[in-house]
Amino acid sequence: MRTLSSTPHSANPVARERDGRRRRRTITLTVLSMLVILLVAASLMLGNTFYPPGDVTRVLLGQDVPGASFTVGRLRLPRVALAVIAGVCFGLGGVTFQTMLRNPLASPDIIGISSGASAAAVVGIVFWGLSGTLLSVFAIVVALGVALTIYLLSFRRGVHGTRLILIGIGIAAMLESVTSYALSKAPQWELQEAMRWITGSINGTRWSGVVPVAVALAVFGPILLAQARNLSQLQLGEETAAALGVRVERTRLLLVTAAVGLIAFATSAAGPVAFVAFLSGPIAARIVRHGSLLIPAALVGSVLVLAGDLIGQLAFDTRYPVGVVTGALGAPYLLYLIIRTNRTGRSL
Amino acid sequence: MRRPARVRSLWLLVVLALLVALAAASLSIGSREVAWSDIVAALRGDVDSVAQAAIAKRIPRTVLALLAGAALGIAGAVMQGVTRNPLADPGILGVNMGAALAIVTGMAWFGLWTQTSMIWTAIGGASVTAVLVYVMGSLGRGGATPLKLALAGAATSATLSSFISAVVLPRGDIAGSVRSWQIGGVGGATFDGISPAVPFIIVGMVICLASARALDLLALGDELAAGLGERVAVVRGLAALGAVILCGAITAVAGPIAFVGLVVPHVCRLMVGVNHVWLLPFSAAVGAALLTASDIVGRIVARPDELAVGIVTAIIGAPFFIAVVRRQKVRGL
Numbered sequence: 001m002r003t004l005s006s007t008p009h010s011a012n013p014v015a016r017e018r019d020g021r022r023r024r025r026t027i028t029l030t031v032l033s034m035l036v037i038l039l040v041a042a043s044l045m046l047g048n049t050f051y052p053p054g055d056v057t058r059v060l061l062g063q064d065v066p067g068a069s070f071t072v073g074r075l076r077l078p079r080v081a082l083a084v085i086a087g088v089c090f091g092l093g094g095v096t097f098q099t100m101l102r103n104p105l106a107s108p109d110i111i112g113i114s115s116g117a118s119a120a121a122v123v124g125i126v127f128w129g130l131s132g133t134l135l136s137v138f139a140i141v142v143a144l145g146v147a148l149t150i151y152l153l154s155f156r157r158g159v160h161g162t163r164l165i166l167i168g169i170g171i172a173a174m175l176e177s178v179t180s181y182a183l184s185k186a187p188q189w190e191l192q193e194a195m196r197w198i199t200g201s202i203n204g205t206r207w208s209g210v211v212p213v214a215v216a217l218a219v220f221g222p223i224l225l226a227q228a229r230n231l232s233q234l235q236l237g238e239e240t241a242a243a244l245g246v247r248v249e250r251t252r253l254l255l256v257t258a259a260v261g262l263i264a265f266a267t268s269a270a271g272p273v274a275f276v277a278f279l280s281g282p283i284a285a286r287i288v289r290h291g292s293l294l295i296p297a298a299l300v301g302s303v304l305v306l307a308g309d310l311i312g313q314l315a316f317d318t319r320y321p322v323g324v325v326t327g328a329l330g331a332p333y334l335l336y337l338i339i340r341t342n343r344t345g346r347s348l
Numbered sequence: 349m350r351r352p353a354r355v356r357s358l359w360l361l362v363v364l365a366l367l368v369a370l371a372a373a374s375l376s377i378g379s380r381e382v383a384w385s386d387i388v389a390a391l392r393g394d395v396d397s398v399a400q401a402a403i404a405k406r407i408p409r410t411v412l413a414l415l416a417g418a419a420l421g422i423a424g425a426v427m428q429g430v431t432r433n434p435l436a437d438p439g440i441l442g443v444n445m446g447a448a449l450a451i452v453t454g455m456a457w458f459g460l461w462t463q464t465s466m467i468w469t470a471i472g473g474a475s476v477t478a479v480l481v482y483v484m485g486s487l488g489r490g491g492a493t494p495l496k497l498a499l500a501g502a503a504t505s506a507t508l509s510s511f512i513s514a515v516v517l518p519r520g521d522i523a524g525s526v527r528s529w530q531i532g533g534v535g536g537a538t539f540d541g542i543s544p545a546v547p548f549i550i551v552g553m554v555i556c557l558a559s560a561r562a563l564d565l566l567a568l569g570d571e572l573a574a575g576l577g578e579r580v581a582v583v584r585g586l587a588a589l590g591a592v593i594l595c596g597a598i599t600a601v602a603g604p605i606a607f608v609g610l611v612v613p614h615v616c617r618l619m620v621g622v623n624h625v626w627l628l629p630f631s632a633a634v635g636a637a638l639l640t641a642s643d644i645v646g647r648i649v650a651r652p653d654e655l656a657v658g659i660v661t662a663i664i665g666a667p668f669f670i671a672v673v674r675r676q677k678v679r680g681l
Contacts, residue, residue, distance in 0.1 A: 105499050105503070109506070110499070110502055110503065110506075153670055153674065154674075156674060162495050163673055163674070165495065165499065166435070166494070166495060166498055166673045167670050167673050167674075169440070169498055169499070169502045170666045170667075170669035170670045170673065171666065171670070172502070173439065173440070173606060173607070173662055173665075173666050173669070174662050174663060174665075174666035174667075176662075177606075177658065177659045177662035177663065178659075178663075180659065181655065181656070181659045184656070185653075195513060195517065198509070198513065199509070199510055199513050274506060274510055275506065275507075278503075317518065318517055318518035320513075320514060320517060321513075321517075323510065323513075324510050324513045324514045324517070326510075327506060327507055327509070327510025327511075327513075328507065328510050328511060328514065330503065330506065330507050330510070331504075331507040334484070334500075334503045334504070334507070
């Protein structure tokens with residue numbers, strides 16, 4: 001207390017601690033955002049042809065630059081936009097499920113919701129020739145149906161997390177075989193196009209594919225953020241949350257609808273980009289120790305998709321779709337998760 | 349749960365009759381209608397008419413369905429016994445995907461095309477994956493719980509399928525054949541394709557059947573089994589090896605087929621009880637029946653086209669998986 005600072009506020013250790021946390025959080029979020037911006041810039045500049053920052057900036061400002069206007073403005077920009085937006089959607093949707101079900105493994109890509117959206121998209125394209133918004137809407141309806149089915153099937157004197165996850169795994173296996181069946185019936189087999197629905201890809205993105213996802217994010221994102229407080233209280237358990245004044249069923253319905261909406265729209269544009277929804281939340285939790293994980297996870301999701309796409313485009317002789325890279329990244333993380341669980345002695 | 353011998357014998361007759369009926373149906377049902385006289389003629393080796401030629405193509409297909417079903421049924425029963433886990437299945441645990449990755453890598457990088465080399469590769473891949481998933485699933489508190497094994501298997505499958513994509517994508521030249529193999533099926537079976545797998549299937553089945561008594565002891569718990577003089581680790585490893593050989597060989601010939609190994613042992617336990625000496629042969633018979641039936645269903649529902657058998661088993665098997673999950677007491681899981 002010798003070095004009393006000028007403001008009486010910081011004399012209070014609790015307030016000081018809170019300020020410190022808040023500052024650390026702000027710094028972390030700023031760093032993450034910078035990383036996203038850096039990756040966006042890199043993705044716009046790098047590729048078959050390198051365009052210096054000056055050219056890219058001029059294209060972004062709407063000026064006509066020979067060559068760059070087409071490559072950067074028409075090819076790379078929509079692709080990068082989808083990477084950012086889909087990453088945010090996957091991150092938000094994934095961390096919502098993980099937090100709500102209180103299990104890092106209960107992410108939508110493990111328990112079958114992404115598989116549902118993906119299967120719906122493939123069936124819609126191959127058998128009914130759907131596209132655009134109609135396809136997205138179909139994907140979200142099916143994904144919601146899958147979520148509801150999993151929930152109802154796991155309901156037996158209350159929903160138990162373990163049962164829900166296992167049933168989700170079973171449903172996912174079934175839906176994946178539907179996807180592979182529909183793909184086998186596609187009129188002309190295009191491996192790159194099929195990849196999109198198996199592991200996720202943002203190759204050949206056009207603005208028309210980006211817009212529905214952006215709208216979905218604008219609608220569902222704020223709903224999730226508005227529920228952030230209730231979500232963190234749900235994490236304490238249903239009874240505690242109810243005692244704290246959370247209307248559990250209503251909150252859960254809102255959260256599930258919004259999260260499934262985000263996942264389904266993003267999947268109908270980019271495919272089920274492997275493991276992004278699964279990885280974003282836990283990585284965010286490592287970086288940010290306190291407060292809501294929604295925004296950090298959203299940023300981490302963007303970073304993962306952008307970085308995965310950049311690596312897939314540039315690091316190898318063959319251009320890999322983003323899902324192949326993120327899928328391979330999932331393996332070491334999974335090992336780490338299980339080894340850590342072993343060390344701390346907690347059960348998964 | 350012991351069943352009287354009379355009940356078992358009765359079930360045995362029922363299952364055998366079912367097998368014969370399904371095999372006959374598998375020969376006669378297809379996009380071309382055929383007469384019984386043609387079937388008999390074709391079985392004798394005549395291929396004079398178009399109908400007889402069509403049946404001659406259905407014979408190896410039926411044989412493969414029977415063999416694959418029997419092998420996967422036994423493998424599933426052994427895996428459930430070894431892991432003492434009601435949800436163990438070569439598909440769920442990612443073992444088939446491990447075999448698939450090994451085969452695809454072999455095709456793309458090492459030019460493996462002969463059946464025998466593919467089978468060895470598949471067995472290698474399946475073994476590594478089985479060990480990996482089991483170790484991952486049994487870390488942490490409580491050992492290898494069904495939840496942890498299933499999650500480890502699901503996540504491993506997802507990762508492996510990314511690796512498969514990574515291997516196949518640069519190789520447009522092999523993509524077509526990988527794809528047709530990967531969907532899984534018995535449709536294009538030929539005797540030349542099946543015969544290299546037969547020795548492996550026989551060896552695998554012998555190992556599995558020889559482990560039957562030991563699996564019964566394992567079911568009592570590791571401590572008790574050890575107390576009764578069983579070398580638990582050796583027995584477990586050996587039985588698992590038998591199952592892995594079966595899975596690898598079948599995956600190499602027919603592609604990854606999921607859920608047969610899960611469904612069959614559960615059905616068989618209802619019929620003949622938990623004694624492995626009975627359970628394993630029954631699992632083989634019921635597995636053969638299930639896979640043949642799935643193949644027939646795949647031919648009927650999508651006429652004149654065909655649904656690969658792996659897709660049919662997944663559609664049948666997943667609801668079954670869910671039913672098993674719902675029946676288990678949550679604490680037990």
